[in-house]
Amino acid sequence: MSAGFQRARRPEQIEARRTAILAAARELLAERPVADISLRELACRVGLAKSNVLRYFDSREAVFLEVLDAEWSAWLDALALGEPGPAEPxxxxxxxxxxxxxxxxxxRRSLCELISAMAPVLERNISPEFARSFKGRAAASTERLGELVRKRVPELSADGARQFALGVVIIVSGAWPYANPTDAVAAAAAELGGMPTxxxxLAEGLTNLLAGLVARRR
Structure with missing residues (x-):
């Protein structure tokens, strides 16, 4: 840990520290599941004491929720679903x-990993203030995904598009850990014929959800 880094007080220096912490979190997330990454390990990777990391973020969980928010926005920025089209057989x-x-x-493995850990792990150790901020941003991102899908599938109502977007989060949350089992479970599944990727x-679950919402004119 450098002395200059410790003494930083200006807004741009504070932002640089936050950026460094988030970058370290992304590096670690590329190496192992979020549940296996401790605050101590994160602090060591960025070159800070644990107490210094907590000056800039509520908790380890808040750090990874910030990464999730950024990764989700980046995915939406890149998502291209095409122009509106009529219903097809x-x-x-x-x-x-x-x-x-x-x-x-x-x-986007890191994004899927974070989505799957969001409710059971990451949202369990954050302050009410951070929870309000994060859930507000998450709701806006969900709304944005719904609008992108609705432009491509105009039969969907605004509520139906919102339900589909929320369903994406829910299905990813369940499908990701199921598709990434322990070695013992993977071996047992292989003996029984394997499991879908x-x-x-995800494609099967989302197709069924979207088709069902369109059929119900939701």
Missing amino acids: GFAREERVAGKIAATLAE FAEA
Whole structure:
């Protein structure tokens, strides 16, 4: 830990510290699941004491929720679902939209890992103030995803698009750990014929959800 880094007090220096902490969190997340990353390890990676990390973030969990927020926004920025199109036989349009969402999420392992850890792990140790801020941003991102899908599938109502976007989060939360089991579970599953990949399971679940909402005119 450098003395200059410790003495930093100006807003741009404070922001530099936060950026360094978030960068260290991303590096660690690329190496192992978020549940296996301690505050001590995060502090060591960025070159700070644990107490100094907590000057800039509520907790270890708050750090990773900030990473989640940024990763989710980056995914939405890059998500291209195409122009509005008419309904097609067999819900082929819905299958393509759901497949695109599933494929692009599957390419972002850190994002899927954080989504799956959000409710059971990361939201369990944050302050009320941070919870309000994070959930507000999460709601805005969910709304944004729903609007992107609704532009491609105009039969969806605003409420239906919102339900679909929330369903993306819920299905990822369940499909990611299921598709990334321990070695023992993976070996047992292989003996029984294996299991679908994360992308396959996610695409199937999202297709069924989107087709169902369109069929119900939700």
